[in-house]
Amino acid sequence: MNQVLVGRQRRRSKKADKGQDAPALTREAIVEAAIKLLDSSDLENFSMRNLAKELGVYPTAIYWHIPSRNAVINAVISTIMDDLTPPPSEDWKAWMKTLFRRYRAIIKRHPNISPLIGVQLVSNASVDLDLIEGILQALVSAGFPKHTLPVAYNVVQSAMVGFTTEEFALAPKEEAEEWANGMQQMLSEVDATAHPLLVEHLDEMKNRSFIMRWQNGVDAPMDASFEMYIDVTIRGLESLQQDLVKAGGNQD
Template sequence: MAKTSASAPRGRGRPQKGEPELSKAQIVEIALRLIDDEGLQAFSIRSVAKKLGCYPTAIYWYTPSRHFLIAEIITVVLRDVVPTADLTWQDWLRALFTRYREAIARHPNVAPLIGVNLVSNASVDLDLVEGILSKLHDAGFEGTPLINAYNAVIGGMVGFTTQEFAMVPPDAEDLQGYLSDFPDSIDAARYPQIAQLAEQMVGSAFILRWQNGATRPMSGAFEMYVDAFVSGLESQLHVKKG
């Protein structure tokens, strides 16, 4: 997957004598494993260096900052999300959204980092950008509407999945206890739909849950979301033609 990185200063210092031999790929691998195993709160340049048995300055020789290391981690996580080009634009977008969600499901603790990386310009995935633009152009979008549609795809691809795999709150057990009693506390006259559906929603619906998609996937809602998104783009093309 083609990628270009924004220019950045060289690392802060060469690895010191006696430190282990390192590579950027090794650093990224250890950093991702740390995030997977211990959570995002455990991730720092210092913690990665400790896992590698070196000083933090050795890490900075290969990546100028934590920010750029995050960009490299996201590149690894998302390296296989771009579908093959032989699909229709509708099926290509469905496959893109699905492959992105599957990539995040394998590394759910990375989800909060995605939005930051996509606005940072520390790493630009040219295959992803070109793939989306090409398929939307094939669909019939051009000029400013094409850019608008591209932005909508990025926002749509990231939005649902980032929310589905949001970080589990540290007080999840307390929240579970509170929400377990929630259905009985609803004023059915004022909130009839909530009262009717609360038992089904608690624990498995946005706002009313204490787990994320790693434990309680929201597959049905995701499929509806993707279908609605693609249908929405199709409707924009019909308006344009009309």
């Protein structure tokens, strides 16, 4: 037999075998690849073309399972937030502390995804009804009047996202070393006469406090500040609830 023909047949056979052995593309595989891509890069580089490249398929293959880029983002958020909502508890304070800590732990694992949750309304499509119900139930257990629940819910939701979003804010990627060096140089030159308190506490605050950091919470976590933030939020809710009751706000 012609050797060239035999070689072509073998190559075709190998390609056919590879196609037969390759696992079928699934929605779960697409979401897993999207999370991996976002974790290793950022939102600006996230596209259906790059996702298809990560999966080793054409972009059209993805659309058979998930119809759009926004839908992929929704699925990513739903997946990483799957274990966010704590189980029901009669202790609303403990429940809320667990909620805040779980959210922070999730964002620490996926900091590049944090901006998608904090600043994009598209994340609303990944609505978690269990989370909403859990927050409302915690507020009821805390004694909030029913007519105040929607407003108090917004406070809890924004508090959960706020500190963590800022703590894990992404550092600049372009000229990152120069930017970090510039920040450290600026702090080393603070005038003690003009800013005496800042200079007094500078060693404890630099790279551990908002505005004075060159690393985010992944490399320089703000654990003590976060725990105080939780306590302030919960004590504030508790104090507000008591004021509402005293003012007659317990009427529906």
